[in-house]
Amino acid sequence: MDKSQGRISRPDAGPTAEIVTASGHRGLQIEELLIFEQGVPGRSGVDLPEPPKVKDRLNGMRRQGGIGLPGLSEPQVMRHFTRLSQKNYAIDSGLYPLGSCTMKHNPRLNEKMARLPGLADIHPLQPVKTVQGALALMHQLAHWLKTLTGMPAVALTPGAGAHGEFCGMIAIRAALDARGQQARRRVLVPESAHGTNPATAASLGFEVDSIPADARGRVDVAAFKAKLGPDVAALMLTNPNTCGLFEPDIVEIAQALHDAGGYFYCDGANFNAIAGRVRPADLGIDAMHINLHKTFSTPHGGGGPGSGPVVFSEALAPYVPLPYVVHGKDGFRLVETRESGAEPFGRLKTFHGQMGMFVRALTYMLSHGSDGIRQASEDAVLNANYLLARLKDVMTPAFEGPCMHECLFDDRFLKDSGVSTLDFAKALIDEGFHPMTMYFPLVVHGALLVEPTESETKAALDEFVASLRSLAARAKAGEAAAFHAAPRLTPRRRLDETRAARQPVLRWKPSGTSRQAAE
Numbered sequence: 001m002d003k004s005q006g007r008i009s010r011p012d013a014g015p016t017a018e019i020v021t022a023s024g025h026r027g028l029q030i031e032e033l034l035i036f037e038q039g040v041p042g043r044s045g046v047d048l049p050e051p052p053k054v055k056d057r058l059n060g061m062r063r064q065g066g067i068g069l070p071g072l073s074e075p076q077v078m079r080h081f082t083r084l085s086q087k088n089y090a091i092d093s094g095l096y097p098l099g100s101c102t103m104k105h106n107p108r109l110n111e112k113m114a115r116l117p118g119l120a121d122i123h124p125l126q127p128v129k130t131v132q133g134a135l136a137l138m139h140q141l142a143h144w145l146k147t148l149t150g151m152p153a154v155a156l157t158p159g160a161g162a163h164g165e166f167c168g169m170i171a172i173r174a175a176l177d178a179r180g181q182q183a184r185r186r187v188l189v190p191e192s193a194h195g196t197n198p199a200t201a202a203s204l205g206f207e208v209d210s211i212p213a214d215a216r217g218r219v220d221v222a223a224f225k226a227k228l229g230p231d232v233a234a235l236m237l238t239n240p241n242t243c244g245l246f247e248p249d250i251v252e253i254a255q256a257l258h259d260a261g262g263y264f265y266c267d268g269a270n271f272n273a274i275a276g277r278v279r280p281a282d283l284g285i286d287a288m289h290i291n292l293h294k295t296f297s298t299p300h301g302g303g304g305p306g307s308g309p310v311v312f313s314e315a316l317a318p319y320v321p322l323p324y325v326v327h328g329k330d331g332f333r334l335v336e337t338r339e340s341g342a343e344p345f346g347r348l349k350t351f352h353g354q355m356g357m358f359v360r361a362l363t364y365m366l367s368h369g370s371d372g373i374r375q376a377s378e379d380a381v382l383n384a385n386y387l388l389a390r391l392k393d394v395m396t397p398a399f400e401g402p403c404m405h406e407c408l409f410d411d412r413f414l415k416d417s418g419v420s421t422l423d424f425a426k427a428l429i430d431e432g433f434h435p436m437t438m439y440f441p442l443v444v445h446g447a448l449l450v451e452p453t454e455s456e457t458k459a460a461l462d463e464f465v466a467s468l469r470s471l472a473a474r475a476k477a478g479e480a481a482a483f484h485a486a487p488r489l490t491p492r493r494r495l496d497e498t499r500a501a502r503q504p505v506l507r508w509k510p511s512g513t514s515r516q517a518a519e
């Protein structure tokens with residue numbers, strides 16, 4: 001990178017490089033320097049009085065030099081962060097079809113409720129009497145989650161889906177230990193599973209045993225049954241699965257598992273396809289996490305912390321971790337220690353979970369109502385099937401038949417084109433869309449997993465379809481070179497993502513650190 005005149009010019013900027021600007025900016029796309037590169041020693045946005053002379057009580061341990069903060073004026077700081085924010089892609093700026101992530105609209109009403117001072121300005125260590133409303137809110141959220149899933153118990157504390165898996169699998173281990181069945185240490189996981197499933201099982205000391213998928217993209221029931229035995233602790237199954245397909249044999253699977261003495265953990269990350277339509281309890285599930293940040297519209301990705309409550313069946317209910325909210329004659333209280341009839345396995349978090357997310361999720365539930373939640377699921381499935389129907393003649397659906405809330409393609413439609421799934425996704429960025437999930441699930445080659453969610457209009461879906469159809473046609477027409485050069489219209493082109501992940505440059509040092517960045 002050439003930084004003459006303090007600007008970064010990019011000689012490899014591709015076909016749009018023919019437009020050369022004196023500033024290095026491209027329209028309103030500003031080439032923003034790092035804040036440290038803009039800083040000037042001594043400049044400041046505030047005018048503080050000289051500190052009073054005080055007697056040194058630190059035994060001479062005084063700081064000798066500055067701490068290296070960049071010197072900028074207030075307008076410089078404002079512009080810097082505003083410009084950076086404009087480089088972000090977010091659900092608020094466009095379609096975000098990232099399969100398995102349920103990037104739906106986060107209603108503004110949720111935010112308004114979460115900012116109410118009575119909810120936003122409380123502290124977890126406040127006396128219980130002073131936070132009765134907040135505890136009532138948690139209790140009501142628990143009620144909704146139990147009602148929607150048909151399950152008798154819930155742990156609200158897990159901090160995200162993977163943490164919920166961890167919670168559910170510890171409860172399963174505790175139940176097995178209570179039965180004296182420490183020998184049950186094998187966990188069956190379909191090969192289409194999200195990576196967190198085997199990771200959770202392995203991190204708890206279970207042995208992971210993978211179950212193959214059949215030609216329909218579902219669990220191979222015969223292969224599953226053949227794996228059952230006296231050492232099986234649990235099955236971890238996602239439904240709808242990560243191919244976007246409902247597992248139609250789930251009741252039979254649950255029955256066989258229970259007959260063999262195992263517990264049924266369901267990864268509920270895809271609950272947005274079935275919420276209000278199917279109660280997981282009726283499918284024979286013993287524990288399931290719910291990603292509030294997916295199904296119930298609380299922000300995620302860069303937008304906020306996750307929240308992954310876990311619902312439990314009667315068999316696992318005694319092991320629900322502390323703390324939990326109960327309602328008695330003196331109002332609501334948090335149970336913080338073991339009480340009779342319960343065998344909590346311990347705690348997962350210092351306090352009681354992501355309160356701000358509880359507020360947002362309950363706001364979503366109450367504003368939609370049970371009929372609205374069912375409608376959202378139906379619309380999510382309808383939108384995904386609309387995309388599937390509009391694309392199946394130019395892209396290759398991985399499996400036959402309709403899908404649930406997301407549609408899965410493989411890369412057969414790119415065969416012999418010289419264009420990979422990655423190239424295709426990068427070209428989609430130039431079209432103004434966030435790419436779909438790529439190369440997951442692993443059961444199909446070069447996967448492209450598209451989840452539109454219910455909050456997109458038909459017009460937005462049609463625009464997306466038009467771009468995908470055009471890209472598919474261009475790939476087939478032999479424009480591989482253009483795909484390899486994509487994205488061309490972004491502030492940065494293809495990053496060495498592996499290097500960025502393995503050797504992140506997280507600290508600015510005065511001499512040329514930015515040159516080492518991964519481009």
Ligand SMILES: *Cc1c(COP(=O)(O)O)cnc(C)c1O
Nearest residue numbers: 100160161162194196267269306
């Ligand atoms: C998102 C997801 C998870 C993990 O949830 P986090 O909240 O990201 O920890 C697990 N399984 C599936 C199928 C998912 O889509």
